[in-house]
Amino acid sequence: MLLLLSTLVTTITQTILLFLFVILVWIFTGRKQGAELPDWLGLKKFHWSKKIGNFFIILLILYTMLKSFSQVLIPDHAETRLLFYHAGAIALIPACIAAFFQSALLEEVAFRSIITKIFSRRYGFRSGNLIQAILFGVYYFIFMIGTLGIGLALFIAIIAAYFGYAFGNINEKKADGSVFPSWLLNGTASFVSYLLIMF
Secondary structure (H helix, E strand, O other), X not given: OHHHHXXXXXXXXXXXXXXXXXXXXXXXXXXXXXXXXXXXXXXOXXXXXXXXHHHHHHHHHHHHHHHHHHHHHOOOOOHHHHOXXXXXXXXXXXXXXXXXXXXXXXXXXXXXXXHHHHHHHHHOHHHHHHHHHXXXXXXXXXXXXXXXXXXXXXXXXXXXXXHHHHHHHHHXXXXXXXXXXXXXXXXXXXXXXXXXXXX
């Protein structure tokens, strides 16, 4: 129960701060362009076709492998592992919340929504998507370098940047700008990676 409450408090706090940040960015960028907040963030339905389904499954398998690989590599004493490390079935719900709302929601809103929209508006989608993908890789490099060292952190960052570009592409080109496909991909992969250290 304590683990669930702790996860909920952290998630709610992070979500509120993220929402406030999104509102501020939208006021100074998206609203000036005449975009409604939900559409600007990509919070809209998309048509689930066979083509997007196949692409989704391939990306899900590959990204889950990356997340699981990086999770296994993190030393047992690292703080990032302590929350769910060997916690067992009691951590299933907290891990699901953390995966989809602490990890995936933050990354997808920040990179695939805000950063992609801002730079795509100025430089076009291809360049904007490339910029967010590079920044996504840098984010992973900074996050991993302290526990994995420069070599492995750089390797994971490069692969993460590739997936960042693929996520942006599936959202924009195959899901009409909806952020939900990459959010589902990211959240599912994060949850599976948590499962590996829970049991």
